[in-house]
Structures are given as C-alpha cells and as structure tokens.
Amino acid sequence: MNKQQNILIIGAGLCGSLLALRLGQRGYHVTVMEKRPDLRKVNISAGRSINLAFSDRGNKAMKLVGIENQVKALCIPMNGRMIHDKDGNTFLSNYSGRDYEYINSISRGDLNALLLDEAEKHENVSIYFNRKCKSVDFENTTALFYDYESKTEFVEDADVIFATDGAGSAMRKSYYLGKKFLFSFSQDxxxxxxxxxxxxxxxxxxxxxxxxxxxxxxxxxxxxxxxxxxxxxxxxxxxxxxxxxxxxxxxxxxxxxxxxxxxxxxxxxxxxxxxxxxxxxxxxxxxLGTVKCSPWHFKGNTLLMGDAAHAIVPFYGQGMNASFEDVVEFDTVLEKHKNPSTKSDWETIFKAYERTRKKDTDAIADLAIDNFHEMKEHVNHDLFREKRNLEMALEQHFPEEYTSKYSLVTFNENIGYREAMLKGRAQDKAILNMLADKKIDLNGDLRSILDKVKFETEAILEDDRIAGLK
Amino acid sequence: MNKQQNILIIGAGLCGSLLALRLGQRGYHVTVMEKRPDLRKVNISAGRSINLAFSDRGNKAMKLVGIENQVKALCIPMNGRMIHDKDGNTFLSNYSGRDYEYINSISRGDLNALLLDEAEKHENVSIYFNRKCKSVDFENTTALFYDYESKTEFVEDADVIFATDGAGSAMRKSYYLGKKFLFSFSQDxxxxxxxxxxxxxxxxxxxxxxxxxxxxxxxxxxxxxxxxxxxxxxxxxxxxxxxxxxxxxxxxxxxxxxxxxxxxxxxxxxxxxxxxxxxxxxxxxxxLGTVKCSPWHFKGNTLLMGDAAHAIVPFYGQGMNASFEDVVEFDTVLEKHKNPSTKSDWETIFKAYERTRKKDTDAIADLAIDNFHEMKEHVNHDLFREKRNLEMALEQHFPEEYTSKYSLVTFNENIGYREAMLKGRAQDKAILNMLADKKIDLNGDLRSILDKVKFETEAILEDDRIAGLK
The missing domain is CATH 3.30.70 (Alpha-Beta Plaits)
Incomplete structure (x- = not known):
C-alpha cells in the first residue's frame, strides 16, 4: 500500500470508476470528482444511452480487477443481428461462426454502480459527487471545481490528474484553450x-x-x-x-x-x-461525434483517458470496451515502470502509454464510422450478405484459421484495434472482389476458398505496403 | 454595377484581396478589414513564408481577374526538384515530362501588393488596415474589430461576411466557441x-x-x-x-x-x-498544421474561405493555389445563381459552393501530408526514383495519354484535387507494385508499359470501389 502519490480523477463514469478501482487496488491515494449526483441514489439516465454493448475487450478489464462474475450477472447475450425488413420479415445474422463468441447488452447504470461500489471498498479511494470540473491548470497540476451542493468553487491539488470526464472533457478544453503546446484536436x-x-x-x-x-x-x-x-x-x-x-x-x-x-x-x-x-x-x-486529439498528456502532470481522449460513434459497440481497454493498457505500462514517484517517471509512463495506445483508438474511431454505413445500408446489400455468409461458414469450419473483421475487433482482445482494422479491411476487400469477379465458387470446396482468401488478403496487404514505400 | 449588397471581407491576404477584386469587378459594395499594416508601405514578412509556389490552379484565378501577365512578371520558373545528397552531388528531377509544365517561385508580398492595387482600382472596394477582427456574430452578420490606430473597438455590419483571415481565423473561432450548430473541426x-x-x-x-x-x-x-x-x-x-x-x-x-x-x-x-x-x-x-472544418457557412450570413476554411501544410506547393481556386469555384457558383439578394439566396450559394469544393480541399490537405514524406524521404528511395524516371518517360512520349499524380495536382486545373488524388494514388500504387514485382521491363517497349500501367490503375480503382460497396 501507499505510493506517496495523490491521484485526482476527474469523472466517475465507466472509465473513471474502473480507473479508480484499479489504482485503488494498486495502493494509490485516489480522489475522484464527479459532476453528476451519485447514480446509485438518483436516476440520471437522461441524455445518455441506457444500455451498451459489452464484449471481450471490456471483459478483459473486468478480469483484471476481479469482478468478471459480478458483471456476467448483468449481461444479456446477443448472438447476432436480427434484421427486420420493411415487410416485417426477420433473419438472424450471427456475429461469429464460433458459438462461444457473442456480445452482451448491459445497463450503463448497473455496471457503473458496481464499479463505484468496488472502488469505494478501498479505503484509499474517495469519491465525491456533484463536483463539476471547470478547468485544469495542467502546468501546476490543479483543477478548479464547482460544488453544486455548497454552490462554491474550490481548487484541488494533486501529484497527477487523470481526466476521464467524457466526450466534453473540461481538461481537454483547457489543453485546447491554453495554447501552451501544439495540441492536435478534432471533433467530427x-x-x-x-x-x-x-x-x-x-x-x-x-x-x-x-x-x-x-x-x-x-x-x-x-x-x-x-x-x-x-x-x-x-x-x-x-x-x-x-x-x-x-x-x-x-x-x-x-x-x-x-x-x-x-x-x-x-x-x-x-x-x-x-x-x-x-x-x-x-x-x-x-x-453523433468523433473526438481525436494528441498529445493526451501534459508532461508528467495530466492525462486524458476514455472518451475524453477519444470519443467514438456507437456503431461498433466498442465505446465502453475501448475505454475499459485504456485502463488495461495503462495498467500494463504502469506495471512495467514500477512505483513512479517523480513527474519525470509519470511523463515516461504517459508517453509510453500514448505511443502504444493511440494508433488503436484512432483505428476503432474509423471502424465505428465504417460500421455506421454497414449497419444502415450494407447489411441489405447482396454482395455484403454473400460475404457474411461465407465468413460464417469459414469461421465454423476453420475456427482456428479464419476470423472476420467483426470478430477480430470484438472477440480478439489480444489483437490491437489497428491490426484488426488493417487485416479485417484487407479480408473484406479480398472477399468482396473475388465474389464480384466470380473467382469464388460458393458451392466449391471451402478449404480451397479459405486458401484463396488468405492468399488475396496477403497480396492486398503487401501491395499497400509497397505503395506506402514501407 | 451595384447589387444593393454590402459585403464585408475579413482579411486582405492573398485570398481576401483576390476575393475583394473579383467581387469588386462584379459590382458589389465591398469593405475589407485587415489586421496588419498595409504591406505596400511597411515590411511585414516576419513569421510568414517569403516566397511561394505558384502554379496552374492559381494562374486560372489570375486569368479570371485579368492580371495573368502582371503576375507572370513576378514569377521565376522552377522546372524540377534539384536534389542535393550528403556528398554535395546534385541531380535534377523534373516536375513533368512536358516541357511547358513547371511551377513558379513568387514573392508573397509582391503578389499581395498587386492584388490590393487592382482591388482598390474599383470605387466600390474599400480596404482598411490595422483593424483586427476579434469575433463575428454570425447570427446577426456583424463583426467586432479592434482598431490599432485609434485603439478603439467597433462593430461592422454587413449583408454578408466572408472570412479570409487565415489559419487562425477569428470567425472560425466564433463558429467553434459559439456552439450554435454542430461544427466539425480539426487542427492537426x-x-x-x-x-x-x-x-x-x-x-x-x-x-x-x-x-x-x-x-x-x-x-x-x-x-x-x-x-x-x-x-x-x-x-x-x-x-x-x-x-x-x-x-x-x-x-x-x-x-x-x-x-x-x-x-x-x-x-x-x-x-x-x-x-x-x-x-x-x-x-x-x-x-506545421492542417485545419479542416465544416460547415464553412452559417446560413446565408457568413462564409469561411482560403486558409480560414482549410489550412494545409506547404509540401505540395498548393496552399495559395488552393485558396485562389476557392475564389474561382465560388465565382462559378455565384455566376450560376445570378444576383443573390436575400439571405436565402446566399445560403443556396454557400451550400452549393461547399458541396462541390470541400471534397477537393480535403484532398489537397491529405496530398500535402503525403508529399511531406515523399520530399524528405522517398525521393532518395530507389523504387521511388525508378517510378519517377518511368513517369517522366511516359509523359514525354505520351503527353496526351499519361499524367503523373504530381502533374494532375499541379498542372491540371480543370481536374479537381480529389479526382487527381484518387487517380494519382492508384497510378503510383500500380507502378510501384509492378516495379517491385518485376512486372515491368524498364528496357522494354514504352507503349506496352503504358498499357500495363493503365490497366493496373483501373483495376486498383475498381477493387477499391467494390470494397467500398459503391
């Protein structure tokens, strides 16, 4: 216990409460400030999605903090997409050809409450509600809050500040408006x-x-x-x-x-x-907006995580999973650098974290927009349906050898989003083009189709590498 | 003369002064406010690039306003890149295989002064210097200025406001901070x-x-x-x-x-x-930053143009050319919609302009970043040099049939940037891959090489179309 370090977390949503729990488990002295009332006492769903898709990347984080089974009790498995056409006909399109791969519907409120309860079990973790962050002085590692109860402002000092205050992050706004460093930023x-x-x-x-x-x-x-x-x-x-x-x-x-x-x-x-x-x-x-930015950290003082660093549109069902994965990735970097005690130590950690993580959160942001078009449009497209049917067959017959883009993203928590995107897009391109060019006989031997898909996928990746002179 | 419309232009840089000239020629009552002193009287190059690359898209705008010959006198032709290696060896790599295609070095100050002189020849155009825009009330079509001479603030009212106030645009900032509409914005x-x-x-x-x-x-x-x-x-x-x-x-x-x-x-x-x-x-x-945003306009009140709407990095030598092309494109839309007299007329024009133009300014922004890597790195790469040599030969021997990406972007002002990007990238990919796979015999018949390049380029474009399910 005790790392001599006072950590301030801004925001006790899904990402912030998980981060508080994990840093609490690691023995840090953690203070969390949340602008909303305690959702365990007041119903405050308004304006935010009520349920969310929970899948393997998120579950990896639940395993890390040891609450996998409690979360499982909150989950409703969803095995596929049930498509409804205009005439009321329905057909089910599975998410994977492997039976044990499915996503879950989960209540945001129930999951957040569980994370808060678990975090608060640690004496070294304190959570305050109704405290709205107005700005962060990232040079001095302090944050200005407004207390809705006492109706007064106060300044909170810390050794390190983590902002997990969502897509409208107050700290990100301070980065942007501060103009103290070159801050790349987009909202789309x-x-x-x-x-x-x-x-x-x-x-x-x-x-x-x-x-x-x-x-x-x-x-x-x-x-x-x-x-x-x-x-x-x-x-x-x-x-x-x-x-x-x-x-x-x-x-x-x-x-x-x-x-x-x-x-x-x-x-x-x-x-x-x-x-x-x-x-x-x-x-x-x-x-529906996408937020990207960089750098996420200011020196060793402050770090953006979760939606505050990378808000995405909901179409891949990965928003919460990506934020949970942030905590897992951060924890891995922290583990490697044992007991950071100076600003310089934290800066090394923040840099290393952003270097490994940002390419992946950029990728899931782009994948989520792809899926917007896929869901509203392509699922009704013949070529797309042929592709999905073929992929289901490949996953069923060759579970160890074929994994669709959707499965790479959703069920393969040990592959980064960027790798999943590059490989998944190349596979999609290979299959769609071979189908369009009648180079695949759907009644033919599945093994020879798999070999063709693998060969074409590699050729596409190689052509892209050469064109990029990599 | 006289369109009953009072137009305010914020910024008398290259884009603003050209716009003032063109709208002046069209008979509008135009007021221009520039924050810097008059560059014809004071030397104010500090902090901005002294010379710029001027090419065919920019020249198209000069033709439109009738000052092509005066601009030509300011130009120094540059026929290619002179590469200097570490040992001091040099070799010239032409920009095109067609002798009549070259870019020009031009002084920003001289060109800007010429545009200001030409604009001021119109009685209906007034240009004021040392007036800095602080913010724009886009709902009421007014702008707040600070006058450096009288050291006072004043509000300028107009029927329509154009902001050509550069990468740090005050009006774009008002769009962003105003939160009156969904404003997509990025600075990278x-x-x-x-x-x-x-x-x-x-x-x-x-x-x-x-x-x-x-x-x-x-x-x-x-x-x-x-x-x-x-x-x-x-x-x-x-x-x-x-x-x-x-x-x-x-x-x-x-x-x-x-x-x-x-x-x-x-x-x-x-x-x-x-x-x-x-x-x-x-x-x-x-x-070195890239700025993209959307929408460029607020209803029929205000419009961003030039760097204010789309600042790009300088590596394609297209920054000024793209801003000049904005004026040409806007003029074309204006011509189609004759005599806008209501907010609704202007809104129709602004929407039509952004719809046709934004895809192209997005493309040149991305191309400029590609060229950053090409210039610092790829020009020294064997495969890249082979490609460039082959392209020079193809352009020389088949001037009507082959045009490289660089030439499409730089010398083909009647092809939009986006089309140039898509075709140019596909050509590059085709050639680089065929070279890497030894599918081109550089000593072979040039006509058969051209046919292969054309065929492969089309195949690449088609594969991408199918993968996008377009």
Whole structure:
C-alpha cells in the first residue's frame, strides 16, 4: 500500500470508476470528482444511452480487477443481428461462426454502480459527487471545481490528474484553450443524430421480440436498432439525418409525422411501441461525434483517458470496451515502470502509454464510422450478405484459421484495434472482389476458398505496403 | 454595377484581396478589414513564408481577374526538384515530362501588393488596415474589430461576411466557441516545424545555385529546401522535428550545435550560408498544421474561405493555389445563381459552393501530408526514383495519354484535387507494385508499359470501389 502519490480523477463514469478501482487496488491515494449526483441514489439516465454493448475487450478489464462474475450477472447475450425488413420479415445474422463468441447488452447504470461500489471498498479511494470540473491548470497540476451542493468553487491539488470526464472533457478544453503546446484536436459530427425510444415488456413482463439479438431495421440512409434490458424491455435507438431526406429530425415535429414515418418504414416496430409518440417528444435528439486529439498528456502532470481522449460513434459497440481497454493498457505500462514517484517517471509512463495506445483508438474511431454505413445500408446489400455468409461458414469450419473483421475487433482482445482494422479491411476487400469477379465458387470446396482468401488478403496487404514505400 | 449588397471581407491576404477584386469587378459594395499594416508601405514578412509556389490552379484565378501577365512578371520558373545528397552531388528531377509544365517561385508580398492595387482600382472596394477582427456574430452578420490606430473597438455590419483571415481565423473561432450548430473541426500538427533561412546573392548579385529549380536536401527524417527570389537570393526552409532525433529544434540551441548539424548534414548548403547562425537565431520556429472544418457557412450570413476554411501544410506547393481556386469555384457558383439578394439566396450559394469544393480541399490537405514524406524521404528511395524516371518517360512520349499524380495536382486545373488524388494514388500504387514485382521491363517497349500501367490503375480503382460497396 501507499505510493506517496495523490491521484485526482476527474469523472466517475465507466472509465473513471474502473480507473479508480484499479489504482485503488494498486495502493494509490485516489480522489475522484464527479459532476453528476451519485447514480446509485438518483436516476440520471437522461441524455445518455441506457444500455451498451459489452464484449471481450471490456471483459478483459473486468478480469483484471476481479469482478468478471459480478458483471456476467448483468449481461444479456446477443448472438447476432436480427434484421427486420420493411415487410416485417426477420433473419438472424450471427456475429461469429464460433458459438462461444457473442456480445452482451448491459445497463450503463448497473455496471457503473458496481464499479463505484468496488472502488469505494478501498479505503484509499474517495469519491465525491456533484463536483463539476471547470478547468485544469495542467502546468501546476490543479483543477478548479464547482460544488453544486455548497454552490462554491474550490481548487484541488494533486501529484497527477487523470481526466476521464467524457466526450466534453473540461481538461481537454483547457489543453485546447491554453495554447501552451501544439495540441492536435478534432471533433467530427455525422450528418445523423440519434434519439432513444423503447419497446416495453408485455403485461406478463416478457420480451416482445427475440431477446438474444441486436435488432436492426436498416433502411439505407437511416435505421432503428434495439437492445434488450433485464426487465424485459428493449431500448430502441433511431439514427436519422438531422436535415436531409424525406423524413429527418428537423421535420419530424408532429405526432402525425412521426407516426406516418414509422408506419411507412418500421411498421412491425410501430406495433410494439404504443409509447412511441411520448418517447419521441420527451427524449432529446443527440449528436453523433468523433473526438481525436494528441498529445493526451501534459508532461508528467495530466492525462486524458476514455472518451475524453477519444470519443467514438456507437456503431461498433466498442465505446465502453475501448475505454475499459485504456485502463488495461495503462495498467500494463504502469506495471512495467514500477512505483513512479517523480513527474519525470509519470511523463515516461504517459508517453509510453500514448505511443502504444493511440494508433488503436484512432483505428476503432474509423471502424465505428465504417460500421455506421454497414449497419444502415450494407447489411441489405447482396454482395455484403454473400460475404457474411461465407465468413460464417469459414469461421465454423476453420475456427482456428479464419476470423472476420467483426470478430477480430470484438472477440480478439489480444489483437490491437489497428491490426484488426488493417487485416479485417484487407479480408473484406479480398472477399468482396473475388465474389464480384466470380473467382469464388460458393458451392466449391471451402478449404480451397479459405486458401484463396488468405492468399488475396496477403497480396492486398503487401501491395499497400509497397505503395506506402514501407 | 451595384447589387444593393454590402459585403464585408475579413482579411486582405492573398485570398481576401483576390476575393475583394473579383467581387469588386462584379459590382458589389465591398469593405475589407485587415489586421496588419498595409504591406505596400511597411515590411511585414516576419513569421510568414517569403516566397511561394505558384502554379496552374492559381494562374486560372489570375486569368479570371485579368492580371495573368502582371503576375507572370513576378514569377521565376522552377522546372524540377534539384536534389542535393550528403556528398554535395546534385541531380535534377523534373516536375513533368512536358516541357511547358513547371511551377513558379513568387514573392508573397509582391503578389499581395498587386492584388490590393487592382482591388482598390474599383470605387466600390474599400480596404482598411490595422483593424483586427476579434469575433463575428454570425447570427446577426456583424463583426467586432479592434482598431490599432485609434485603439478603439467597433462593430461592422454587413449583408454578408466572408472570412479570409487565415489559419487562425477569428470567425472560425466564433463558429467553434459559439456552439450554435454542430461544427466539425480539426487542427492537426505535424511533429515537425520549420524555420526560414536564406542564401544571399553573390557580390555581383547572381544566384549562388541553379536558379530554375526547387532545391531539396532530403535526409529521411528532415530536410532543407530553397526557392529562388527575383533579387538573386534564395529563401531556405529547414523542416525538422520539434523534439525527436539526434538534432531537433529543441536541442539546436547554440551556434556550435547548429553549425555541427549543417556541417554534417548539409555541408554544401552551409558553404553558401555565412549568415546561417544569424538567420537561425533571429527567425522564429513555426508549426506545421492542417485545419479542416465544416460547415464553412452559417446560413446565408457568413462564409469561411482560403486558409480560414482549410489550412494545409506547404509540401505540395498548393496552399495559395488552393485558396485562389476557392475564389474561382465560388465565382462559378455565384455566376450560376445570378444576383443573390436575400439571405436565402446566399445560403443556396454557400451550400452549393461547399458541396462541390470541400471534397477537393480535403484532398489537397491529405496530398500535402503525403508529399511531406515523399520530399524528405522517398525521393532518395530507389523504387521511388525508378517510378519517377518511368513517369517522366511516359509523359514525354505520351503527353496526351499519361499524367503523373504530381502533374494532375499541379498542372491540371480543370481536374479537381480529389479526382487527381484518387487517380494519382492508384497510378503510383500500380507502378510501384509492378516495379517491385518485376512486372515491368524498364528496357522494354514504352507503349506496352503504358498499357500495363493503365490497366493496373483501373483495376486498383475498381477493387477499391467494390470494397467500398459503391
């Protein structure tokens, strides 16, 4: 115990509370400041997604802190995408050809509460709520807070500050506005936004549609999805353009309009959602943005982690998993550098962490945008379906030899996102082109197809390497 | 004359003064506010590049406003890159296999002065200096200025505001900080910075090295370049990492250090630069950044143009050319929509302009970063040299049939940057891979090589289209 170091964590969301738990386990003196009320006492889901996709990278972090089994109890397995067409027909497209690979729907609130409980079990961890960070003086390693209870401001001093305060990070804003160093930064919004809706349980408390799937109603330029909750309900999300197309968030302003839209595009969903109009006009329309930046740290003083460093769009179901993986990766670097006690030690650690980590968070940001197009559009595309069917067959028959991009990203926590992206994209390109050029006989021998796919994938990667003069 | 519309232009640099001239020619009532003093009266080169590369896209704009011949008198043609190796050997690598295709070195100050003179010839154009824009109220179409002469602030009202106030645009900052709409924005810095130096003329006023080339001393992770000026001098620029490598801007802090560095890496240049140490410690080290953003306009009120909308790194010599091309493209859209008189008319024009233009400015930003690596590194790479030699031969023998990426970008002003990028990259990939795989016999028939290159380029483009499911 005791590392003589006072650590301040800004934000007790999923990433911050996990980080507090892990640093608490390591014996640091940890103070956490969270701007929201304690979600274990007050219902504060408003404005943030209610349930999330939890998969192997996130689970690796749960194993690290020893709460894997408690988390498992909160999970609802989803084995594949259930596609709903306009006529109400459905078909299930598995996420993997290996039965033991699936993703999970989990409640953000339940998981966050568990992490807070576990962190607070450590005497050396203190968590304060209703303290909003206004700015960080990264040169002096202090942060300015506003206390909603006493309605006063105060300054918190620390040896090291971690900002896990989400996509709208106050510390990242201080980096940007401070102009004390060259800070690369981007915020990119999609033309689409989202709105949360719901499918409530039956009177008997049962699920109205198949429980163990992520439901998608893909419609080309927009889509509806639904993830199950433990209480028998589904949280439904509409992804739609702010301004373009016949129907968009700007012109869906009346109950009649909204009903017409759902009647036309999602008739089977509409039947399950008598509460549609109430949800639609009660819940906010939120933007979909990607944030990247660099450097994440200022010297050995401060470090951005989680969404504060790399917010992504939700279409790969990897936002929380990537933030949890941050903590695992950081812990690995910390382990290597044992007992940092000076600013210089911490700077070495922060640099090493960003060097290994940033390429991967950049990759998942780009993959998440790819998947936006895949989900709303490509899943309905013949060539894409042929590819997915072939990949399922390859994964089933050659579980040790073939892994799709989706599986590389989602179920292979020991492969970085960037490697998964490069290999996965090359595989997709190989298969799609061979299918388009009729170079694969889908009724032919699966082993010879696998060999062709492997050969073409390698050729594509090699051509790219040469073109990049690497 | 007279369109009843009062137009305010913020910034009288290259883009702003050209825009003022063109809108003046079209009869608008134009007011221009520039924060610097009038460069025709005061020498204010400090901190900005002294000379620039001027090529066909820029020239298209000069033709539009009718000053092509006056600009030509300011130009020094550069036919190729003169590569200097460590032993002082040099070889010339032409920019094109077509003799009539070359770029030009031009003085930023001389060109800017010419544009200001031409703009001011129009009674309906007024230009004010020493007025710094502090912010723009884009909802009310007003801008707040500080007058350095009277030391007072004032508000300028207009029907439409154009911000051509460069990479650090005040209006772009107002868009960002205003949070009135979803504003996608990025600033990305390279790990390298730059510093301007000089090679002075001989006592007789002659050029010390070959006049009609862009000189490069490529050294893998850093480089020196030199462009000629009309007075016999060269403006030299050192591109070097801020912090990494044996020598970098952070550790080049003493005259001995700097001299050692040049002695070791650029001995032939050092001999030409007795003034090196003075220049090095007098001139600032500046960052190299890329800025992208969207939307460029707020409704029909305000529009970002030039570097304010899309600042790029200088390695393709396209910064000024791209900004001039903005004015040409905007003028084309304006021509189509005749006499905009309402906010709604202007909004239609701004939207149409951004829709056609942004894909191209995004492309040149990415191409400029590619060229950073090409110039400092690849020009010394055998495979790259083989490619360039082959391309020169193809351009010489088949001037109507083959155009390299460099030529597409630089000499083909009727092809957009994005199309040039896609085709140029595919060609490069085709040639580099065929060379690496020994599929091209460089001693073989040039016509059959051309056919192979064309075929492979098309195949690469097609494979990418299929992989994108387009």
């Amino acid at each position: 919004y999609l033309t689409h936004g989202y709105k949360e809706l719901s499918i409530l349980p039956t009177k008997e408390g049962d699920y109205k549609i198949y429980k163990n799937a992520l439901h998608i109603w893909p419609r080309g330029s927009f889509m509806l999805i639904a993830l199950p909750n433990l209480d028998g309900s589904f949280t439904v999300t509409l992804f739609l353009s702010h301004d373009d197309g016949e129907y968009n968030f700007s012109n869906l302003t009346t109950p009649e309009n909204v009903t017409d839209f759902f009647k036309k595009e999602f008739p089977d969903a509409l039947e399950l959602m008598p509460n549609l109009i109430e949800d639609f006009f009660k819940n906010p329309t939120s933007p | 810095y390279l790990t390298h910075g730059y510093k301007e130096l000089s090679i002075l003329p001989t006592k007789e006023g002659d050029y010390k090295i070959y006049k009609n080339a862009l000189h490069i001393w490529p050294r893998g992770s850093f480089m020196l370049i030199a462009l000629p000026n009309l007075d016999g001098s060269f403006t030299v620029t050192l591109f070097l990492s801020h912090d990494d490598g044996e020598y970098n801007f952070s550790n080049l802090t003493t005259p001995e250090n700097v001299t050692d560095f040049f002695k070791k890496e650029f001995p032939d240049a050092l001999e030409l630069m007795p003034n090196l140490i003075e220049d090095f410690f007098k001139n600032p080290t500046s960052p």
